[in-house]
Amino acid sequence: MAATVMDEVMEKTREQVDMEALGRAARAASRVLATLTTDVKNQALLAIADELEAQSQAVMERNGLDIADGQAKGLSDALLDRLLLTEQRIAGLAADIRRVASLPDPVGAEMDSRVLPNGLRLSRRRIPIGVLGVIYEARPNVTIDIASLSLKTGNAVILRGGSETLRSNMALVDVIHRALDRVNLPRAAVQYISNPDRAYVTQLLHLDKYVDMIIPRGGHRLHELCRRESTIPVITGGIGICHLYVDDSADQEKALDVIENAKVQRPSVCNALDTLLVNRKIAQEFLPKVAARLAQSHVELRATPDAYAILAQGNHGATVREAGPEDFDTEWMALILGIKIVDTLDEAIAHIQEHSMDHSDGILTNNWANAVRFVNEVNSSAVFVNASTRFNDGGQFGLGAEVAISTQKLHARGPMGLEELTTYKWVCLGDWHIRR
Amino acid sequence: MAATVMDEVMEKTREQVDMEALGRAARAASRVLATLTTDVKNQALLAIADELEAQSQAVMERNGLDIADGQAKGLSDALLDRLLLTEQRIAGLAADIRRVASLPDPVGAEMDSRVLPNGLRLSRRRIPIGVLGVIYEARPNVTIDIASLSLKTGNAVILRGGSETLRSNMALVDVIHRALDRVNLPRAAVQYISNPDRAYVTQLLHLDKYVDMIIPRGGHRLHELCRRESTIPVITGGIGICHLYVDDSADQEKALDVIENAKVQRPSVCNALDTLLVNRKIAQEFLPKVAARLAQSHVELRATPDAYAILAQGNHGATVREAGPEDFDTEWMALILGIKIVDTLDEAIAHIQEHSMDHSDGILTNNWANAVRFVNEVNSSAVFVNASTRFNDGGQFGLGAEVAISTQKLHARGPMGLEELTTYKWVCLGDWHIRR
Numbered sequence: 001m002a003a004t005v006m007d008e009v010m011e012k013t014r015e016q017v018d019m020e021a022l023g024r025a026a027r028a029a030s031r032v033l034a035t036l037t038t039d040v041k042n043q044a045l046l047a048i049a050d051e052l053e054a055q056s057q058a059v060m061e062r063n064g065l066d067i068a069d070g071q072a073k074g075l076s077d078a079l080l081d082r083l084l085l086t087e088q089r090i091a092g093l094a095a096d097i098r099r100v101a102s103l104p105d106p107v108g109a110e111m112d113s114r115v116l117p118n119g120l121r122l123s124r125r126r127i128p129i130g131v132l133g134v135i136y137e138a139r140p141n142v143t144i145d146i147a148s149l150s151l152k153t154g155n156a157v158i159l160r161g162g163s164e165t166l167r168s169n170m171a172l173v174d175v176i177h178r179a180l181d182r183v184n185l186p187r188a189a190v191q192y193i194s195n196p197d198r199a200y201v202t203q204l205l206h207l208d209k210y211v212d213m214i215i216p217r218g219g220h221r222l223h224e225l226c227r228r229e230s231t232i233p234v235i236t237g238g239i240g241i242c243h244l245y246v247d248d249s250a251d252q253e254k255a256l257d258v259i260e261n262a263k264v265q266r267p268s269v270c271n272a273l274d275t276l277l278v279n280r281k282i283a284q285e286f287l288p289k290v291a292a293r294l295a296q297s298h299v300e301l302r303a304t305p306d307a308y309a310i311l312a313q314g315n316h317g318a319t320v321r322e323a324g325p326e327d328f329d330t331e332w333m334a335l336i337l338g339i340k341i342v343d344t345l346d347e348a349i350a351h352i353q354e355h356s357m358d359h360s361d362g363i364l365t366n367n368w369a370n371a372v373r374f375v376n377e378v379n380s381s382a383v384f385v386n387a388s389t390r391f392n393d394g395g396q397f398g399l400g401a402e403v404a405i406s407t408q409k410l411h412a413r414g415p416m417g418l419e420e421l422t423t424y425k426w427v428c429l430g431d432w433h434i435r436r
Numbered sequence: 437m438a439a440t441v442m443d444e445v446m447e448k449t450r451e452q453v454d455m456e457a458l459g460r461a462a463r464a465a466s467r468v469l470a471t472l473t474t475d476v477k478n479q480a481l482l483a484i485a486d487e488l489e490a491q492s493q494a495v496m497e498r499n500g501l502d503i504a505d506g507q508a509k510g511l512s513d514a515l516l517d518r519l520l521l522t523e524q525r526i527a528g529l530a531a532d533i534r535r536v537a538s539l540p541d542p543v544g545a546e547m548d549s550r551v552l553p554n555g556l557r558l559s560r561r562r563i564p565i566g567v568l569g570v571i572y573e574a575r576p577n578v579t580i581d582i583a584s585l586s587l588k589t590g591n592a593v594i595l596r597g598g599s600e601t602l603r604s605n606m607a608l609v610d611v612i613h614r615a616l617d618r619v620n621l622p623r624a625a626v627q628y629i630s631n632p633d634r635a636y637v638t639q640l641l642h643l644d645k646y647v648d649m650i651i652p653r654g655g656h657r658l659h660e661l662c663r664r665e666s667t668i669p670v671i672t673g674g675i676g677i678c679h680l681y682v683d684d685s686a687d688q689e690k691a692l693d694v695i696e697n698a699k700v701q702r703p704s705v706c707n708a709l710d711t712l713l714v715n716r717k718i719a720q721e722f723l724p725k726v727a728a729r730l731a732q733s734h735v736e737l738r739a740t741p742d743a744y745a746i747l748a749q750g751n752h753g754a755t756v757r758e759a760g761p762e763d764f765d766t767e768w769m770a771l772i773l774g775i776k777i778v779d780t781l782d783e784a785i786a787h788i789q790e791h792s793m794d795h796s797d798g799i800l801t802n803n804w805a806n807a808v809r810f811v812n813e814v815n816s817s818a819v820f821v822n823a824s825t826r827f828n829d830g831g832q833f834g835l836g837a838e839v840a841i842s843t844q845k846l847h848a849r850g851p852m853g854l855e856e857l858t859t860y861k862w863v864c865l866g867d868w869h870i871r872r
């Protein structure tokens with residue numbers, strides 16, 4: 001049985017994809033989706049959740065083939081775990097879809113309504129963006145996640161997942177299509193590029209006639225590729241070199257808690273701490289405390305020479321190395337922390353402006369003026385005073401959902417929720433008005 | 437005297453431009469600008485207005501050389517008129533700058549403030565975008581216009597104007613620099629690429645390390661170039677194929693007024709009417725009236741065969757030709773109007789969805805249900821009921837200023853005012869909060 005399924009699926013992944021037709025179908029579907037009521041969109045979401053639970057065996061079977069291939073290719077256990085779909089994880093995905101259904105629908109709301117002096121009634125109405133192109137790596141849950149957020153906001157979506165979970169993703173899209181059939185919505189609302197040839201990524205990035213926004217979810221290279229190749233606006237982000245600056249006025253015990261949380265709670269994510277800047281006035285006293293605290297979690301420290309000199313003396317149990325030239329431009333994604341001593345707040349801010357990726361940066365201080373200056377002068381997507389960088393997250397910020405974390409300047413910054421998958425149009429209601 | 441000035445300027449335009457240095461200087465200046473109070477920014481604007489009036493002779497002298505070159509090259513009188521700076525026009529520019537100074541400053545405002553359940557205080561604070569790159573053609577007043585809107589919003593800007601007004605633009609930037617000196621702000625707040633080599637446009641479009649947003653102001657080709665080449669987010673727009681659909685329920689006399697206004701009031705701009713769609717039920721009666729009214733302004737009609745058959749009979753005085761295959765995909769910028777008969781509202785909406793550039797589209801009707809459907813289903817940047825498309829304009833919409841008209845989906849749509857030259861950051865104030 002498994003071999004038959006595999007053959008069928010592998011057959012399909014070798015078929016050429018007509019990207020023009022895919023784009024045209026997505027655009028047509030987007031016009032249907034844009035006018036749906038919230039009720040209808042929620043019915044579609046609930047149908048997907050039901051169908052996913054009903055088809056969980058079939059999905060796990062396809063996922064099993066992906067996992068087997070991954071084992072044969074020698075993928076790491078950590079990566080294989082990210083690819084794996086279990087009964088419990090599928091139930092979790094279904095619950096997530098139902099939660100998206102329960103969220104408020106941003107589409108259709110009117111903002112900034114006004115009557116112009118000539119009597120013309122003007123407002124901005126929130127509408128879907130249209131067609132999204134989402135390129136992602138590894139985890140198959142992104143397929144369900146993005147599809148449900150797109151549907152909720154009335155957008156059609158073209159998905160392109162990683163080749164490691166090709167069969168799992170196609171099984172999930174199959175589930176979505178059955179559910180869309182049940183509620184009489186076009187299958188082209190959610191389409192998947194089933195041929196893993198990379199040429200299709202490039203084609204997608206040039207489909208500006210039909211696609212309105214590209215969201216890459218993956219590493220630095222994918223974002224670079226999209227920025228360089230795409231003729232469609234790209235939301236870049238998800239990569240952070242995150243800083244905390246410890247002012248000499250900081251409460252040191254509390255600062256240790258925040259630093260530990262920012263570095264250790266989940267070191268593999270983009271809002272985890274990468275570089276600690278410490279004011280020279282407290283460096284001699286505070287750095288050994290940092291080392292002792294982080295040694296408990298086996299964090300390796302990469303310190304500038306002056307910080308290294310202080311840390312090398314102590315008996316704190318931490319591994320300390322001198323920082324190399326790249327170490328302050330590295331997103332660690334691991335239990336490693338760069339440490340630098342700075343003379344002043346100005347030096348701290350200058351270091352952050354130079355090395356930050358505009359993701360999450362904070363100050364730990366009890367000095368009012370320094371906190372104000374830091375917040376005014378550091379323009380990262382999220383700026384923190386006396387809080388862990390780990391809070392830069394759609395769930396933590398109460399957005400109800402997170403599509404991506406943007407670190408660019410246009411459209412959206414920081415965690416993107418449902419509202420950030422919408423745009424607006426001006427609605428202008430006249431009484432046969434002409435311009436004088 | 438004139439020859440000497442010309443030589444100096446021409447010498448400078450042959451110098452190589454170090455775009456990396458330009459970018460770095462712009463980024464540094466943007467950090468200074470971002471923290472200025474509104475008062476300081478307004479002082480800079482008023483200084484520019486004063487300096488412009490004081491230096492008007494020098495500016496006109498340089499402009500005269502551009503005009504002389506233009507005449508020698510055989511530029512049209514209409515284009516030469518657009519390039520020309522007179523005492524009166526310079527006074528108008530100075531008045532515009534003072535008006536920008538009087539507008540409210542969007543920077544620094546906090547929005548969506550909330551306290552999370554754990555006590556973390558969160559808000560979104562409006563900040564400048566950073567560094568803008570603006571590429572424009574012809575009219576030298578854009579130099580002053582964009583520089584003052586950028587300064588007002590705390591953005592640094594790199595300008596690249598058309599070669600026809602190179603000397604005029606450089607004279608105006610010189611005025612701006614003198615004014616910036618007077619108020620002790622960095623000259624790099626406003627920089628101009630003085631070498632007309634097109635290679636520098638490409639370099640600017642790849643300067644993503646320093647430039648946050650590209651605004652092209654020009655024709656279709658310039659927008660295409662930016663979309664294709666730029667690794668920086670681009671605001672596209674300013675090009676419209678604008679439609680009005682005349683429903684069979686429309687008040688025909690009033691509809692004629694709106695159609696005439698949309699087509700004739702200023703035919704060379706992007707929100708002027710390009711295509712008129714008329715419901716078949718009223719075509720026989722209404723089309724001759726349209727022809728008679730527009731004949732007064734010498735508008736040429738390009739009609740589909742069925743509309744042509746009706747119009748060919750009449751004695752309305754208008755020039756009528758059968759529409760060619762491209763005629764419904766052309767932005768006329770002239771006294772020409774495409775005319776098509778449609779059977780239904782659906783056909784009208786489908787035509788608009790297929791041919792519109794998402795700029796300005798409207799319905800003329802007295803039928804409530806049709807108006808509602810049109811507004812719901814047409815997602816152009818501005819959608820009109822019983823009003824002229826000519827209203828899609830920052831000034832008309834009461835925005836106080838207009839940087840460009842965006843027809844894309846991300847960041848901004850329709851007229852872009854000062855607010856659309858800003859972005860936001862999340863400000864997160866904790867009491868030593870850690871994530872659980």
